[in-house]
Amino acid sequence: DVKVTQSSRYLVKRTGEKVFLECVQDMDHENMFWYRQDPGLGLRLIYFSYDVKMKEKGDIPEGYSVSREKKERFSLILESASTNQTSMYLCASSSVHYGYTFGSGTRLTVV
């Protein structure tokens, strides 16, 4: 089974801090994605990557950046955390037949 591992389940950060969310997958998938999920808004795509060092903006990239230096690892960076970035962050990698495999999520609170 494909595993997607997110480094933290819960994080509390202060406004203005630089925040790193890490995601690792073990199935050699080329495609990886970062979403945020908020009540009533569903899943919104922040960034995605089709290959090492490749990245594409999703629907809501403002305030975020990403890094993919190795195929298995995709990092989401909040350059200067703000309270409106308090959310559940979900990482996923994809295959043809199973759509996405998601990580367990990181609940980020910015105070």
Add this chain to the structure above:
Amino acid sequence: EDQVTQSPEALRLQEGESSSLNCSYTVSGLRGLFWYRQDPGKGPEFLFTLYSAGEEKEKERLKATLTKKESFLHITAPKPEDSATYLCAVHNSGAGSYQLTFGKGTKLSVIP
């Protein structure tokens, strides 16, 4: 633009009361339709992939069906442990590398 609409937003069922969740979609070319289950505070978990109209997939008390415009997730004799949010997503054949469009989900509560 691809669109996925799920209804109802929330559904409360008594244990054993069968029902269906709906996923209506608009895509230029469907490559696949996916159903996921999400428990509170966790990431979505894959349930089914459907590729063409008329296709059906089953798993325990769940059965997913697909037409050219919508998909249904039928829940037969549900149990409290089936309580979760169910997400539907589509893959457009014109979209790059398996990018999916998600609906907002149906929150199912099964009361003992």
